[in-house]
Amino acid sequence: MEDQKKRGLLIVIEGIDGTGKSSQAKMLAEHLRSIGEDVLLDREPSDGPFGKILRASMTEGRLAPDEELELFHKDRRQHVSDVITPALKRGCHVVLDRYYFSTMAYQGANGFDVEELRAINESFAPAPDILFILDLDVEAALTRIGARGDQANEFEQRDALQFCRDVFLSVKDETYARVIDSSPSIESIHESLKKISLAEINKK
Ligand SMILES: Nc1ncnc2c1ncn2[C@@H]1O[C@H](COP(=O)(O)OP(=O)(O)O)[C@@H](O)[C@H]1O
Ligand SMILES: Cc1cn([C@H]2C[C@H](O)[C@@H](COP(=O)(O)OP(=O)(O)O)O2)c(=O)[nH]c1=O
Numbered sequence: 001m002e003d004q005k006k007r008g009l010l011i012v013i014e015g016i017d018g019t020g021k022s023s024q025a026k027m028l029a030e031h032l033r034s035i036g037e038d039v040l041l042d043r044e045p046s047d048g049p050f051g052k053i054l055r056a057s058m059t060e061g062r063l064a065p066d067e068e069l070e071l072f073h074k075d076r077r078q079h080v081s082d083v084i085t086p087a088l089k090r091g092c093h094v095v096l097d098r099y100y101f102s103t104m105a106y107q108g109a110n111g112f113d114v115e116e117l118r119a120i121n122e123s124f125a126p127a128p129d130i131l132f133i134l135d136l137d138v139e140a141a142l143t144r145i146g147a148r149g150d151q152a153n154e155f156e157q158r159d160a161l162q163f164c165r166d167v168f169l170s171v172k173d174e175t176y177a178r179v180i181d182s183s184p185s186i187e188s189i190h191e192s193l194k195k196i197s198l199a200e201i202n203k204k
Pocket of ligand 2: 016017018022044045058072098099100102103104106107
């Protein structure tokens with residue numbers, strides 16, 4: 001008898017820096033576990049070898065765009081095959097802080113073609129069951145992360161973050177996508193994510 005265990009849900013949380021992804025992912029995972037669901041809380045770049053190189057480059061100095069993109073794809077291929085797919089197959093939900101929509105956004109802002117990036121990633125990475133797009137204007141997001149670089153840096157940063165925000169919103173009509181206004185309190189946003197996630201889990 002084929003194992004009839006229900007496949008887990010891939011729940012992805014995306015948004016520009018400061019929209020509350022990490023806070024919401026942690027709270028959602030903790031809530032689902034508290035009601036007996038098997039949940040893996042994870043993130044991209046992942047904690048695998050390629051992800052580690054990427055995270056190091058964020059403090060030690062950005063890699064060349066081509067090299068950086070190649071590493072994000074290598075990291076995701078390994079993350080999907082070694083972590084995400086096995087977890088979903090054993091019925092474990094995966095709550096993921098960033099996924100390939102961040103590649104579309106941030107490497108798109110770096111000059112790569114957004115739709116091409118989407119096609120490459122969707123050739124090997126499963127689409128989410130739910131994609132929460134945490135949306136917030138760039139000024140409010142920058143304030144939250146206390147990003148006060150020099151003026152020039154801020155202008156560049158603002159433009160790039162606005163580009164990213166627009167890319168995230170560009171997938172809002174997908175059946176799996178939910179745009180969540182991230183200006184309310186952390187708790188009220190958590191209530192929205194909890195309600196939507198439980199409705200999907202109960203559909204299975
Ligand atoms: N809804 C919210 N209202 C006010 N502050 C928030 C909210 N969500 C997150 N924050 C704060 O903003 C900062 C960034 O939150 P974080 O969860 O790390 O966002 P991200 O992972 O999207 O960068 C943290 O200091 C966090 O406490
Ligand atoms: C997953 C992913 C992240 N990123 C970027 C977004 C972040 O600036 C950085 C690290 O992600 P993260 O740790 O989420 O940083 P933050 O908490 O500040 O948002 O990696 C990409 O450029 N491409 C990607 O595919």
